[in-house]
Amino acid sequence: MRTAIVVGAGIGGVTAAVALQRCGWQVTVLERAPELGEVGAGISVWPSAVAVLEELGVKGVEKAAALSKPAGMRKPNGRWVVKAADLGVEIPVMIHRAQLHDLITDQFGPAITVRTGYTVTEITQDDTGVTINDELRADLVVAADGIRSVIRQAIYPDYQGPQYSGYTAYRGIADVEIDDGGGETWGRGQRFGFARLIDGRIYWYATANQPAGQRSHAEAFGGWHEPIPAILAGTADVLQNDIYDLALPLRPFHNGRVVLLGDAAHAMTPNLGRGACSAIEDAGALARHLADDASLGTALAAYDTERRPATTKLIKRSRSVGQLGQVANPVVCAVRDGLLAFAGKLVSLRRH
Incomplete structure (x- = not known):
């Protein structure tokens, strides 16, 4: 053998x-x-x-269930940039x-x-x-x-x-009940994403630009749109890892x-x-x-x-x-978000 x-x-x-x-x-x-x-x-x-x-x-x-609530990309104030339904994207299985x-x-x-x-x-x-x-x-x-x-x-x-990629990542599991389809929120040099695991809990992750090896916290995202504050409040342990490839x-x-x-x-x-x-x-x-x-x-x-x-x-x-x-310049961020929203509308039109 x-x-x-x-x-x-x-x-x-x-x-x-x-x-x-x-x-x-x-x-x-x-x-x-x-x-x-x-x-x-x-x-x-x-x-x-x-x-x-x-x-x-x-x-x-098992295969992921269809989203029952809107999901996609948002701004920190909660305004939608593009919805996943407009793009027709695949939905992965989310599991611990x-x-x-x-x-x-x-x-x-x-x-x-x-x-x-x-x-x-x-x-x-x-x-x-x-x-x-x-x-x-x-x-x-x-x-x-x-x-x-x-x-x-x-x-x-x-x-x-x-x-080193130039940014660190935070990850956690929140045992909370939320009425949201999930997705990602992009800010200036920061991102926050979350999705429901197959066991019902919420998996979340966030990124922030900073030097390698610097310890920091995810509290900066507490002022972003709901349900992000609730997710953070429902998390017992937060992991931090600098991102490399x-x-x-x-x-x-x-x-x-x-x-x-x-x-x-x-x-x-x-x-x-x-x-x-x-x-x-x-x-x-x-x-x-x-x-x-x-x-x-x-x-x-x-x-x-x-x-x-x-x-x-x-x-x-x-x-x-x-x-x-991870773009941090506010003007570039505005252009980025506008282009993504426009691209989403084009894809949606083509799909329909």
Whole structure:
């Protein structure tokens, strides 16, 4: 039986483990944290990722319900810029990261072994396999160890890696009852978005321009339109993370018997809500190519050919949306909002 080591047990890593298990691999998952699980807040799961999860037997990520209330983009005073209904946009499934993680790990079978509290410090490879920490050996290593991947750094020591976007993000879960369809509100160098999770709670996020490493609070959004103040008041814990993505051009997603997946390969800003979905799609593509009769090298090259161009485009698009949304100049903001409103009207007219 072919063997693989998956380094990192986030959404991408555990999906990769399940995908490899289903095509006949024996998998060892290494996680640095003391126990298996996922931290964070909400996550959007788009139809392409839902399809991969369904193919892997993951249950419970049902299709999103149609919005019963208006949603879209607003100004801080509550005035609509453009409504989602006018654009005919797709609606992703909104779910808590921990819940999605549990649904995926529920598919772990006897072919998957998990070792927690394990830190990878060294990786070597030759023509017959890959060795981790002079201790563990496998035919393949899947690096799903995040944006600051130790393995990516080991195989591409000259790569620049993460770069700061210029803004920080706040995230939280509010247990409140609101009569609102959600969406995003764009201000001057600040944004606030929220959506209902499938368990009924409200997931929200906000961004603000500031130097990297600066601790701050989300109270600045308390004067924005309802239900934003109510959402903030109903939140017990707020996470803050500076936003980074990976420098372009991306490095190849494979090097010998080592393959990069998820943020380790293509970390992107969260503006499109596609980061974790891309990791899920990576896992599905990797298993599909490995399931072919081709050699390991051919399969990994095919995976890179499929996934690197696609995720490069997403990084660029997400970066552009973030730059547009974080504009602080009031004149430029007014022009931006006017153009978006006009574009929304054009799309609505074409749809009808």
